[in-house]
Amino acid sequence: xxxxxxxxxxxxxxxxxxxxxxxxxxxxxxxxxxxxxxxxxxxxxxxxxxxxxxxxxxxxxxxxxxxxxxxxxxxxxxxxxxxxxxxxxxxxxxxxxxxxxxxxxxxxxxxxxxxxxxxxxxxxxxxxxxxxxxxxxxxxxxxxxxxxxxxxxxxxxxxxxxxxxxxxxxxxxxxxxxxxxxxxxxxxxxxxxxxxxxxxxxxxxxxxxxxxxxxxxxxxxxxxxxxxxxxxxxxxxxxxxxxxxxxxxxxxxxxxxxxxxxxxxxxxxxxxxxxxxxxxxxxxxxxxxxxxxxxxxxxxxxxxxxxxxxxxxxxxxxxxxxxxxxxxxxxxxxxxxxxxxxxxxxxxxxxxxxxxxxxxxxxxxxxxxxxxxxxxxxxxxxxxxxxxxxxxxxxxxxxx
Ligand SMILES: Cc1ncc(COP(=O)(O)O)c(C=O)c1O
Numbered sequence: 001x002x003x004x005x006x007x008x009x010x011x012x013x014x015x016x017x018x019x020x021x022x023x024x025x026x027x028x029x030x031x032x033x034x035x036x037x038x039x040x041x042x043x044x045x046x047x048x049x050x051x052x053x054x055x056x057x058x059x060x061x062x063x064x065x066x067x068x069x070x071x072x073x074x075x076x077x078x079x080x081x082x083x084x085x086x087x088x089x090x091x092x093x094x095x096x097x098x099x100x101x102x103x104x105x106x107x108x109x110x111x112x113x114x115x116x117x118x119x120x121x122x123x124x125x126x127x128x129x130x131x132x133x134x135x136x137x138x139x140x141x142x143x144x145x146x147x148x149x150x151x152x153x154x155x156x157x158x159x160x161x162x163x164x165x166x167x168x169x170x171x172x173x174x175x176x177x178x179x180x181x182x183x184x185x186x187x188x189x190x191x192x193x194x195x196x197x198x199x200x201x202x203x204x205x206x207x208x209x210x211x212x213x214x215x216x217x218x219x220x221x222x223x224x225x226x227x228x229x230x231x232x233x234x235x236x237x238x239x240x241x242x243x244x245x246x247x248x249x250x251x252x253x254x255x256x257x258x259x260x261x262x263x264x265x266x267x268x269x270x271x272x273x274x275x276x277x278x279x280x281x282x283x284x285x286x287x288x289x290x291x292x293x294x295x296x297x298x299x300x301x302x303x304x305x306x307x308x309x310x311x312x313x314x315x316x317x318x319x320x321x322x323x324x325x326x327x328x329x330x331x332x333x334x335x336x337x338x339x340x341x342x343x344x345x346x347x348x349x350x351x352x353x354x355x356x357x358x359x360x361x362x363x364x365x366x367x368x369x370x371x372x373x374x375x376x377x378x379x380x381x382x383x384x385x386x387x388x389x390x391x392x393x394x395x396x397x398x399x400x
Pocket of ligand 1: 084085120165170
């Protein structure tokens with residue numbers, strides 16, 4: 001196949017397409033539209049009028065919902081505002097300003113966070129904004145490579161934590177094995193200073209095909225007597241509404257006690273009206289059945305991406321069973337070129353490098369494909385463009 005003539009043909013079509021962000025499409029949001037008409041006739045819950053301030057840790061029934069989603073005991077869960085990313089930023093700010101036991105991170109010359117790559121761009125931007133030094137570590141299909149982590153942690157005292165997206169990881173799609181979870185806990189339990197594993201379980205129940213289960217890190221950490229190591233996060237952003245859902249965090253009892261004064265200075269109480277709406281919604285709609293309706297809408301899009309990629313000769317790619325991304329790996333030095341060619345044809349792709357700390361993919365070879373937000377027809381056109389640009393970039397490379 002000669003891709004240059006197809007490229008010229010596609011250019012004439014002047015398309016405007018976007019495969020950048022992992023967002024639910026409108027038909028997915030429609031699955032939760034009855035949230036808007038849920039009538040609240042009682043306002044007194046947990047001895048608080050939910051229209052008022054209060055219940056900083058969230059409504060008890062909503063914490064049950066968080067526990068069902070995140071797969072850990074309710075005693076760990078707080079239900080917050082509409083975004084888990086905000087909770088992550090608040091917890092990291094607390095570590096920088098106040099710290100846990102060893103004083104504020106900001107008073108140290110260097111604090112480093114391990115960042116499994118390819119990873120989630122917003123974890124990296126958040127860490128960079130807070131002045132944390134990011135160290136990339138490779139993923140091995142079952143989570144981050146424990147040998148690399150062990151050797152870094154043993155030789156560098158500035159390492160104080162690691163970002164993890166343990167289920168259907170963004171964007172590599174992998175789910176951490178029990179051995180990886182145990183290994184992470186063991187390695188970080190032996191550091192000289194207090195560390196934290198940031199367990200961002202954003203895709204905890206987001207399977208669209210049979211998927212490997214994820215073990216509950218809190219019960220494993222409890223057996224190893226180090227629950228304080230883990231700080232979990234999740235939300236209903238890709239379950240109900242991405243802009244008006246509920247964010248959750250999961251903390252040990254002692255972490256809750258030390259974080260509460262900092263957190264209570266930031267928030268007098270979350271939106272408990274939205275919390276009770278979510279509780280009632282999931283009394284009427286079974287959570288896992290609701291997720292299988294999402295899966296039915298998402299699955300054909302992932303199948304279409306696979307069909308286009310299998311129909312050509314270049315690169316390698318993931319075949320996830322859940323989550324929101326397919327990760328395309330090209331020969332070194334081609335990702336930027338492909339993304340720039342795609343932009344000439346009107347297709348926006350996540351900028352090359354965004355899967356890595358400081359936006360630097362050293363081999364320039366990863367492209368994140370986010371197929372959910374557009375319609376199936378748009379996705380078909382977008383994949384035609386992507387495949388064309390992939391082929392053209394490889395052919396240019398072969399000629400040079
Ligand atoms: C790994 C991961 N964490 C967090 C988020 C954002 O979560 P929230 O909407 O709860 O802030 C996303 C969104 O794409 C994500 O992929």
